[in-house]
Amino acid sequence: MADQVLDAKGLNCPLPILRTKKAIKEMNVGDVLTVHATDPGAVKDFEAFCRTTGNELLESSSTGDEYHFRIKRKQ
DSSP: OOEEEEEEEOTTTTHHHHHHHHHTTOOOOOOOEEEOOOEEEEEEEEHHHHHHEEEEEEEEEEETEEEEEEEEOOO
């Protein structure tokens, strides 16, 4: 398994999700993508993204104005 990092800081909805979708599409099943974002709406967006795509949201956390998500590709 290979982990990748996506820097989506400074981007507003829907760009963090669109870039995540593109990155995950290029990954293998079981790989983990870590996304760094600054859009406060990203928390709900990534929950909905994982729920609708079948990928697993392993972790959602924040540090100050930055949000971090770890997503495992499931399909």
